Amino acid sequence: MVNLTINGKVVQAEEGEVLLSVIRREKIDVPALCHHEAVEAFGACRLCVVEITRQEWDGWCDYVTSCLYPASDGLIVNTHAAKVNDLRKTIVDLFLARHPKCPEIIELAAEYGVYSTTYQTVVDGDNCILCGLCTRICDRMGFHAISTVGRGHGKEVSPPLHKAPPDCTGCLACAQNCPTSFIEYSAAKGFLTIWDKKFELLKCSGCGKETITKVFAEHLCQERKIPFEYFQICDECHRKQLAATMGEITSWDREAAS
Amino acid sequence: MNHDLSKLPGIFDRYPKHQQSLIAVLQDIQKEYQFLPCEALEETARVLDVPLSKVFSVSTFYNAFSLHPRGEKVLRVCVGTTCHIRGAAQIQEQLESQLNIKAGETTPDLKFTIETVGCVGACAKAPVVIVNERYYGPVKVSDYKKLLRGK
Ligand code: SF4
Ligand code: SF4
Ligand code: FES
Ligand code: FES
Numbered sequence: 341m342v343n344l345t346i347n348g349k350v351v352q353a354e355e356g357e358v359l360l361s362v363i364r365r366e367k368i369d370v371p372a373l374c375h376h377e378a379v380e381a382f383g384a385c386r387l388c389v390v391e392i393t394r395q396e397w398d399g400w401c402d403y404v405t406s407c408l409y410p411a412s413d414g415l416i417v418n419t420h421a422a423k424v425n426d427l428r429k430t431i432v433d434l435f436l437a438r439h440p441k442c443p444e445i446i447e448l449a450a451e452y453g454v455y456s457t458t459y460q461t462v463v464d465g466d467n468c469i470l471c472g473l474c475t476r477i478c479d480r481m482g483f484h485a486i487s488t489v490g491r492g493h494g495k496e497v498s499p500p501l502h503k504a505p506p507d508c509t510g511c512l513a514c515a516q517n518c519p520t521s522f523i524e525y526s527a528a529k530g531f532l533t534i535w536d537k538k539f540e541l542l543k544c545s546g547c548g549k550e551t552i553t554k555v556f557a558e559h560l561c562q563e564r565k566i567p568f569e570y571f572q573i574c575d576e577c578h579r580k581q582l583a584a585t586m587g588e589i590t591s592w593d594r595e596a597a598s
Numbered sequence: 599m600n601h602d603l604s605k606l607p608g609i610f611d612r613y614p615k616h617q618q619s620l621i622a623v624l625q626d627i628q629k630e631y632q633f634l635p636c637e638a639l640e641e642t643a644r645v646l647d648v649p650l651s652k653v654f655s656v657s658t659f660y661n662a663f664s665l666h667p668r669g670e671k672v673l674r675v676c677v678g679t680t681c682h683i684r685g686a687a688q689i690q691e692q693l694e695s696q697l698n699i700k701a702g703e704t705t706p707d708l709k710f711t712i713e714t715v716g717c718v719g720a721c722a723k724a725p726v727v728i729v730n731e732r733y734y735g736p737v738k739v740s741d742y743k744k745l746l747r748g749k
Contacts, residue, residue: 475651484649489658500643500654501636507649 344415359406360388363419370419371428371448372407373519374471379480381407384471386431387448391421403427425452433457435469442467444520467522468497474514474523482563483507486514486535497523499535510539510553546577603637605630610645617648624657632672633664661715669704669711673745674728678717681725684736689725690714692739696746710746 353362373385388406393416432449437459439445485508489498499505510532515523525534532539539553557571609626613619627638643650657663675690704711720726723735
């Protein structure tokens, strides 16, 4: 365990734990668009920047991405120093220039008092901030279906060969973790479409509601040894059934007690 | 498009079959075919047991790889800082207008491709144009004939 100071308060952290996780534990709000606890930090969005210093640094400060910087004894962290706010302001300003129509970015920028970018706007830009969360999460899921393609100005997230990705299971983990809701998908009439790939959806045998894709369910069955029947019923119906089972158990209890 | 993929097994045989061989294998395929055919990428992913998405990511990252057939002569105009200062843009324009294609494109007869590259480490000879493997520099705008010889 190490002791460090965050915004004037002495807190404890595991040696080497990244600052962002300590900051979150302290319930301090620091924007972090490319971070997800399930995957390795990436340092792409730069928004989680904080000011650090140490007693012996003699007033000298440094600015680091808290999602990557490890906690250590005696570190003094300021998550909202004036300079930090300035830096974040510049970052959201740049994001706004590149993604002028992105609602999430517009909202974040407004929080920092940026209502229009001071840079030149990218006219036909999209809403992907290239944070790489989707690809890292897909890798983490074990599917490796998508990746970043190209580099520099032309960099984008795409399935291989710009065709429906053969390894995609339609699990939606990428889309639901995208900070700017850029990854589109649609579900209609028993089918889910994502990355131009169409998947059959399972239907709950209880209420008829559509649940997860058949391919993803089959994958989970195989990898996690879950019986397929488990996926033929939705969570709500599972809970309803659970109430019935639990009811039975309590009545047995009563019988046993009497 | 169908390509003769018979050269692939020979290329795969040169390297151990794991992820670390990816770039070397892609380089050899690029050399053999002058570009990376889609089918070859799929085959590479299968043989090296690397996700296809990773193979695609790598093959689109490096300038040395191309996913489209390239011309017999690949003219690479260095647009690095030094070459830029010494007039790379004019040379690029001249070649583009002579061949009637833009950088990154190939003439319909598959004879020429123009590409731009970052500093190639020959700044002393700036501005530099590389034709296939051969370096030319300092190049003048009027040198285009020499560069395109055999047109
Ligand atoms: S699609 Fe979304 S998650 Fe993926 S890189 Fe772009 S912004 Fe990030
Ligand atoms: S939906 Fe497809 S691309 Fe997205 S995380 Fe799941 S497997 Fe990967
Ligand atoms: S969360 Fe740290 S750089 Fe994005
Ligand atoms: S900039 Fe062209 S060789 Fe260095």
